[in-house]
Amino acid sequence: MTARVAIVGIGQTGFSGAADDRLYHEHDFEAARMALADAGLDRGDVDTVICSGWDAVDGRTISDMHTAMSAGGYLKDSSHVGEDGIMALAYAYMRIAAGLFDVALVSGHGHAECSFETVSNVVFDPLFVRPLGQSHLVSLALQANAYMQRYGVSEEAPAKVAVKNRKNGAANRSAHLQSPVSLADVLASAPVCYPFRALHCPPQSVGGVALILAAEDTARRITERPVWITGIGWAIDSYDLGSKDLTRLGSLAAAADRAYRMAGIARPLDELDAAELHDITPFHELMAYEALGLAAEGGGAKLLEDGMTDAGGKLPVNPSGGVLCTNLYGASGLVRAAEGALQLRGEAGAHQVPDARRALAHGMSAPSGAAARTDCVLVLEGG
């Protein structure tokens, strides 16, 4: 058994659709300052800084040269993951669990100043797949379509996920989109890429998120409400879309399996109080229910239609509104961890799940996961 590691500081900037006059790393700066203030720490208290993101998305080679500074990494032992920020959290977790660092700051940003469709096309092999116009959204659509066909999923079920999450987001003061939508709105919204319509697609949001992690003794000194990371797992899928089962999220199932085993969870639907999932599309939230063992294969729609994942249901999923309301490409997964931690502190405001003691946070690497998905699952528990 490894050391206990807790989230002790949370910083989320306001999320919007435009960067105004900011540079990508300024979101990391603001979020890092907020996380330090939340933890009551100074930059000098931080031992290691892990940043996240992609050079191709930030538009600069070695973009972490600047994010590391902005997140407070000057003369510290810092590193950078080319993944969603939730993987920076995973790396920081390992550094602390190893007993080599006490306090870590992780940060991520979304800065919607590039075409994720163009960038994600370049993840595919140049000879066979790239010329087909394959991209982040197209590969998600292929999965969604295969899933619908295999299990006879109606058009209403994913639309209801969008309605649920947009309704939840309307209660979240930090969400980017805070307006609810109706079932009719979703079903009548413009087609984007079959089976996706406009209201199935997440927005491109701008902002930053930072979390501070600490080893057990230090965590207890810093806060009376540490949020313990009791389970963690991540996995990457295989590369070639044509040679895998598109109807199931294998990497998510593998990540969840590791996290559940570590946290001692056998019946996730009964043992979790809230879940923040990377609902990159509503179809993928349904698929995630199954990969996470909340529903049997093909049973995602039923779980939703039974109201189990509604705000007042047995296991509220995405009480924050999820990625369909706030989508920081590069940090949406880390936002899920932040939201999960806020729930366990009882500080989620109008979207608080009553008496949440154990929460799940899930992040995936979008858009780099267009070809081989990376999923990371955290089990979080309140102090």
Added chain:
Amino acid sequence: MPRRVAIVAAGLSRTSSHRVDVTYPELVREAVSAALEQAGLQHHDIDAVAYGSMDPFDGVFAPERWNVEACAGAGAANLPLMKITTGGTTGGSTALAGYYHVASGLFDVVLAVASQRVGETLEAQLVLNTAIDPIYERWLGAGAITIAALQGARHFWRYGTTEEDLALISVKDYENARRNPYAHLMRMLTVQDALQTRMISWPLRLSDCCPSSDGAAALIFASEERARAITDRPAWVIGAGQITDNYWVGDRTWYEDWDSLSMLARRVYRQAKISDPLRELDVAELYNAFSIQEIIEYEALGFCDKGKGAELIRKGVTTMEGELPVCPSGGVLCTNPIGASGMIRVAEAALQTMGKAGDRQVPNVRKALAHAWGAAIGFHTLMVLSSEAP
């Protein structure tokens, strides 16, 4: 007391300016297979992968995805894989990540892989230039060569280092590379030849500058129990760290001294209980992308006093026969697949410690140092390996 972790195998691919004979996954596979074979392991023995490459030099977005099967084996999906990118330090940072994977207790056997196909890049310096601030500094043309030239100009001015000193470094590294089958440049070089090569950016001539290479490296990190089962002579990690300096090229005052590297060396030597590196280390693999940097690294790493780096090469202290051989592989000066170069340093240090460095083996290595710099000389990584468990 952190968990004891060792490197149990190191695999390298062949390198050249463009490995057109292999696809990218095949290049990675070459290094991974070599490491697995050395350890006597199969793909299914690997618990997790740490992967490093600098996408902009490959011209591929997230190339780790293209290379998943090369790491995990065909059909073996859903392994934990974490992508690390930190510029030229990427390979060193990825080795550090592999180490922390095992040290954390989450994993017992971890594959760390770093790769780069600089041959896919039309001009690496133009790519690197986009790392520099677009408004104030980029238009000055800053890149690795020009920044190293600034280091050289300052070192010449302050400490009286000469072009002949740089030539001595290049001659030593070129000579070493000729015994390394994984080196890119394997040609004879004399001091006279070196001084007649083309001036690139004063005071750096062509023979003072690294090539750009295609190549990959793989390391296998293991927990104590697994390490002892896999090999009789693992390379134990006894010190490791990274440091991050100021972003702005113009705000750095230490071009000739590299104070951030000195600071990191003090931290890592403390972990490794090293007080006199020149005596206590048996070999060092330094990130000498430019000959002048090897001299500055001698000083920053405490092999000699500030300004005395050139004396070490003049006296032959760092040659294969000297007290502390530096870069028996020929170093980055002879082989530079950018994101993989830092891991090649760790791989070479591990091979030396395990006694598996072939014709470039330094006798009786007990402690080896591996270094990398990156991010327009803003980042450094260090790792100290030992034949004895900490």
